[in-house]
Amino acid sequence: MSDLTLYHAPQSRSATALWMLEEIGEPYKIEVHRFDDGSLRTPTYLAINPMGKVPALKHGDAIITEAAAICCYLADAFPKAKLNIPIGDLRRGPYLKWLFFGPSCFEPALIDKMLKREPGERTATGWGNLDLVLDTISKAIEKGPYLFGDQFTAADLLIGGGLRWGIMTKSVPIRPEFSAYAQRVGDRPAAKRASAKDKEIAAAQKK
Numbered sequence: 001m002s003d004l005t006l007y008h009a010p011q012s013r014s015a016t017a018l019w020m021l022e023e024i025g026e027p028y029k030i031e032v033h034r035f036d037d038g039s040l041r042t043p044t045y046l047a048i049n050p051m052g053k054v055p056a057l058k059h060g061d062a063i064i065t066e067a068a069a070i071c072c073y074l075a076d077a078f079p080k081a082k083l084n085i086p087i088g089d090l091r092r093g094p095y096l097k098w099l100f101f102g103p104s105c106f107e108p109a110l111i112d113k114m115l116k117r118e119p120g121e122r123t124a125t126g127w128g129n130l131d132l133v134l135d136t137i138s139k140a141i142e143k144g145p146y147l148f149g150d151q152f153t154a155a156d157l158l159i160g161g162g163l164r165w166g167i168m169t170k171s172v173p174i175r176p177e178f179s180a181y182a183q184r185v186g187d188r189p190a191a192k193r194a195s196a197k198d199k200e201i202a203a204a205q206k207k
């Protein structure tokens, strides 16, 4: 028994962790939260994530927060799913680069765009600007089908998930390579199961 619990709120960044758990295929529990009832600010939850945010993952006694770290952790902890590139493989470095690129470059650039914030001076902001980030992703997926050829990894889940979200919110301009890649990752059965589960949880909260 894997003893995995996801602390989740629907229609949020924790959808990434939910999708990753579906990819891994191990049994897991979900503790559902919402943003308007104070449940992310209780001492019990703050002991899990002092940031008062989702996602958080409990595996045995270990708590992991930050969506990208959760994806990286699960991919390594359950290698049978073949979603990681293991230590010892020279592609491990580039793989980690993409796992970090998601939250440190892609996400802040997207948030700048969504919040209509002027990107700062590109030499000072770690992510430069959205065009720079998108051109970098574009180049990396042009050969495809995934960042590392035929192998779909946790890095595709993060970058592809970010692109899907950016396209949906119209923060990412339509480019054929983005649409094709976003469609490819979104068509994965685990992505569809996670999305259905997330919608079901959101609908139950509205009742």
Ligand SMILES: N[C@@H](CCC(=O)N[C@@H](CS)C(=O)NCC(=O)O)C(=O)O
Pocket: 012, 013, 014, 035, 040, 051, 052, 053, 054, 055, 065, 066, 067, 068, 103
């Ligand atoms: N850096 C975190 C961000 C997590 C995050 O901001 N989660 C939002 C939902 S999308 C949240 O829990 N917000 C509730 C709050 O801050 O009160 C990650 O990548 O996991």
